[in-house]
Amino acid sequence: MTIRATLLGATMLSLAAGFAAAQTDITVAIQLEPPNLDPTGGTAQAIDSVLYSNVFEGLTRFMADGSVVPGLAESWEISDDGTVYTFTLRDGVTFHDGTTMDGEDVKFSLDRARAEDSTNAQKGLFAGITDVTVTDPLTVQVTLDGPNGMFLFNMAWGDAVIVAPESIADIASNPVGTGAFQFDNWVQGDRLEMSRYDGYWGDAPALETATFRFISDPTAAFAAVMAEDVDAFVGFPAPENLPQFEADPRFQVLTGNTEGETILAMNNGMAPFDNPLVRQAVTLAIDRQAIIDGAMFGLGTPIGTHFAPHNPDYLDLLDNSPYDPDRARELLAEAGMPDGFTTTLKLPPPSYARRGGEIIASQLREIGIETEISNVEWAQWLEEVFGNKDYGLTIVSHTEPMDIGIYANPDYYFQYGDPAFVAIMDELNATTDPAARTALLHDAQMMISEEYVNAYLFELAIATVAQAGLQGLWLNQPTAAVDLTGVSWN
């Protein structure tokens, strides 16, 4: 009797304990594994997905809605001519190795990123900086070569996070930042673990430990979520499976927007795509809705220019390129190719490209353009398409925020860089007045839409499948990030 009572008591006790303490660990899956863990040196988005805001922070930061708020800089003052930014840093911020974060670290980070030999993937963010001066441990003065309306936005990027000279040598394998979580362990090919950093300057996160897992195969992703091996999958790779998760009370499905303009890029530097008539013909031959339905199972917003539709400065230019195969054939004839031509279509691994490519090939065949499809891996794509510009057509999603500036670079893989466009971008960079900036952004969007630089397909959506009890995950992806600081179980 006594034994039974004790047992019963113990059972009830453990049950009570189970109810009282909410879960404080999480396993999050993402599709791609970061190749290294240095957000200031690597190009891969997966680095930011894992580390942004969790481990590393910058002077400013993106919030879930895309707004830019103070990060490690508590406040700032901008000189009247817009060229000198004086940042006041937060007091009492420490790196995970215990060293203090102060002005010297900021100067080190910015100087390192803009140095001649820097491997930073977004050196353009720092291009305007002429000098960084530490006036006292918590005050840093950044001088620009001219006013730059985007500077605070630029400083929020994952590529502009603050790192410490003490720990920089091992950053690629042992990242030490100022974030709410400290890096613990990375088992390559499988998972990365982090735990709550007790010395964090801000509000302590609800989670104590977090594990990131990397599951690239859509079928394995489906199985992992269904079996509840992972608590959340950010960027679920198979949109066709989402209705099933939606119907299952164990899960919640969040579909948000990203900064990913998915485009059919044309090699503007190569015949026949150097002819605007041909580019227009290609664009008019494309039925965006069929691609969104067929490749993404309805997930995605059609776009008519290289700009995110949720951005207030977006201009709806879909009317420039309605689906009109008859007109497309006429345009081809005007361009001197009534019988069409044959070109290459190189497709990287994501399903928007592989599936979308098959649909586009079929739509182009309708107007007489034959495509030779070749499926390439990312490494191959970077080398052949991005590096050597050895392609006719390719499909890719440009996920950087506000990246219309890439059209000003004549050496970029689609080789546009029209001087008139470059002039618009130069003026934009020198303008801080919001209304004037909006007008310039409109001009830029219109110009690339009317010159049919690329065929703009749709804005990539991101689907997150999570356990029903999880809250605080980002809905949208204003930048590549899986920010766990605000995530909790209820």
Next chain:
Amino acid sequence: MKGLWLGIVISVIVIALAVISFVWTPYDIQVLDVPNKLHPPDATNLLGTDHFGRDILSMIMLGARTSIAVALVAVGIGMAIGVPLGLWAAARRGSLLDEVIMRGNDLIFAFPSLVIAILITAVFGPSAVNAIIAIGIFNIPVFARLTRGAALSLWERDFILAARVCGKSAFRISWEHILPNITNLMIVQGTIQFSLGILAEAALSYVGLGAQPPTASWGRMLADAQTLVTLAPHVALVPGLAIVVTVLGLNLMGDGLRDRLDPRVRADRT
């Protein structure tokens, strides 16, 4: 014997589908009809439609063509190179040449064939032609060994001795006396290799290294369908069954033919 006839019937149907696809398919699979996607089988699309709204029956017919073409040419490569090598080795049995040929074949045999096929297509780029070459290379030692083994025992027979006494060269003996006597064996083995070739082609296409879109291929149909299994099972079941049934049919036919044609098996039975 029932197995043989069932095998022949299945093989003939598959080949007939492939041949008919040259002149007619129910629908044009080059034209995508996305709004009509993932339809279950019904009267308009006998086997349903896939994720692009393409008619699956048409895809299966064209896929049969790809499978058969790849497997046939691959077996052809294996025979065209392997059989002469085997005959040559048998004619010069015990010599250094025999050793070189057969150890060379052992070398190819020692490699896991599908892994090397993946390597070949990964290096030279994925295409049906490279898949054919990759599969074909691994058919060479199969035929070379079989030929040499069978030829060796023939070389000991009296009628070959008679031919030698008459002064026929080793080449003529191999060509005029040995080859006709091992044809049966080759047909049986060819059928088996043919079914393996179809499996290999499906496997390569499944991992994206076989025929490239828009060419239809059973393996790629399976790969495309794998995330859709829960939504529209027919999209994965149909190509999967097509592979299973075809390979089963060919194996039944190969086994039946062996019972009929292979002198070693025949001797056991009587």
